[in-house]
Amino acid sequence: MRLFLAFIFSGILLFASEMTASSYANDDFDAEFNDTQNKELFDPLSSYNESMTTFNDSFYEYILKPTAEGYAFIVPQQARNGISNFFDNLLFPIRFANNLLQLKFFNVLEESERFMINSTMGILGFRDLADEELSIKAHDEDLGQTLGYYGIGSGFHIVLPFLGPSNVRDLVGLSGDMWLNPINYFEARHLNLLKNQEQALATTAFFTINETSLHVKEYTQLKKDAIKLYPFMRSLYESRRNKLIHE
Amino acid sequence: MNKTIKHFLLFISLSFGITNHSLYAIEENKISAFMQTNIDLATTILRDKKLYKNEKSEKLFVIFDSIFDYTLMAQLSLGSKQWSLLDASKQNEFTKLFEEKLKLSYMNKLDLYTDEKIVIKNLEKIKDTRIHLTTHLMKNSEVYEIIYKFYKNKNNDWLIYDVDILGVSIIQTYRTQFADILTKEPFEKLLEKLKQPDEETPKKQ
Numbered sequence: 001m002r003l004f005l006a007f008i009f010s011g012i013l014l015f016a017s018e019m020t021a022s023s024y025a026n027d028d029f030d031a032e033f034n035d036t037q038n039k040e041l042f043d044p045l046s047s048y049n050e051s052m053t054t055f056n057d058s059f060y061e062y063i064l065k066p067t068a069e070g071y072a073f074i075v076p077q078q079a080r081n082g083i084s085n086f087f088d089n090l091l092f093p094i095r096f097a098n099n100l101l102q103l104k105f106f107n108v109l110e111e112s113e114r115f116m117i118n119s120t121m122g123i124l125g126f127r128d129l130a131d132e133e134l135s136i137k138a139h140d141e142d143l144g145q146t147l148g149y150y151g152i153g154s155g156f157h158i159v160l161p162f163l164g165p166s167n168v169r170d171l172v173g174l175s176g177d178m179w180l181n182p183i184n185y186f187e188a189r190h191l192n193l194l195k196n197q198e199q200a201l202a203t204t205a206f207f208t209i210n211e212t213s214l215h216v217k218e219y220t221q222l223k224k225d226a227i228k229l230y231p232f233m234r235s236l237y238e239s240r241r242n243k244l245i246h247e
Numbered sequence: 248m249n250k251t252i253k254h255f256l257l258f259i260s261l262s263f264g265i266t267n268h269s270l271y272a273i274e275e276n277k278i279s280a281f282m283q284t285n286i287d288l289a290t291t292i293l294r295d296k297k298l299y300k301n302e303k304s305e306k307l308f309v310i311f312d313s314i315f316d317y318t319l320m321a322q323l324s325l326g327s328k329q330w331s332l333l334d335a336s337k338q339n340e341f342t343k344l345f346e347e348k349l350k351l352s353y354m355n356k357l358d359l360y361t362d363e364k365i366v367i368k369n370l371e372k373i374k375d376t377r378i379h380l381t382t383h384l385m386k387n388s389e390v391y392e393i394i395y396k397f398y399k400n401k402n403n404d405w406l407i408y409d410v411d412i413l414g415v416s417i418i419q420t421y422r423t424q425f426a427d428i429l430t431k432e433p434f435e436k437l438l439e440k441l442k443q444p445d446e447e448t449p450k451k452q
Contacts, residue, residue: 227428
């Protein structure tokens, strides 16, 4: 009988030691996740951000998405892909400059090749021949990533009207990239593709509707996983940007 | 005496549970091969046009259940501090809801599957008890990186505790949301939110 009890007792002890082992392992894990996103997260604009997220979400669901769907109904996919390629080719200066700034010379070379091939044989960029025929892919880089590449921290999170999630660093980057963006209009800029502010706005709207029409369900699909939209989008955006910077 | 017998039975069932589990243990040097088998199996199920969506997910979850540590995932998504504040029944309830949420979220994506392929690219031992398995999901000519994060539990099994998709950690995403909810609302409210079916789910699909 005593032996039996001893057996039970040792069993319970064993069980207890396992319990402590599991909580120890857990501390170990917490360090893995307690990164900048969780450690006393600095989010001074959180209430503004939260309402702007709701605003953007409604804008997307009730205005942009239906518009893009209507547009997709009229314009065949092939044409929309062509238009998307055309704009993509036009945005070459942003990719070129930022790859150069990050000293990614091979990418700079590939970007230049792409621009030359697609602008000529790809008929003003409507066809992405460089990718189709030669498998030369675009190297998306923006100024926010360039700043991150040089070690500049993201700063706090800012949700921009219409444009969605961003942060201090990416906002600074965005203004720089806008200067390089051919479909924007700046009086102070020597070279302007478009004649005035109205044209720039209309072109940007068209570009946005065309892009959205090609990815219409993606945001809605993504959003299904959210339990609370604002922290979900913030976490997604910041993690993704970090990954892109380190690539 | 009754009580001791109860304990004894508990102990037996526990140890049985453990030994039973270790039969399926993934050993370190077999992770890649084991995962490749599972990925191939999962791909076959996904491609099977004869299966209904719920049959597919049922078959897939059998595979997942043996390699994912849902309990730990639930715990990590909440953070150990918050977790330790809960009593056992609440912990269980939360774990169950969390597992359901993960599975539901996966099921919702089944329709998106067309002919993607997943290949194992790299296995990296981060430290004694962590392994990252990097895989590439190929769709047309695009490549997406998915990292499965394994840990070694006390029975020397390797189990998945997090998945990183394009740099976004699933656990981190839940963690941020749960932390945000819990700064403003009580835990009960979080459970309620987990119970809610997705509001945005379109009816037509």
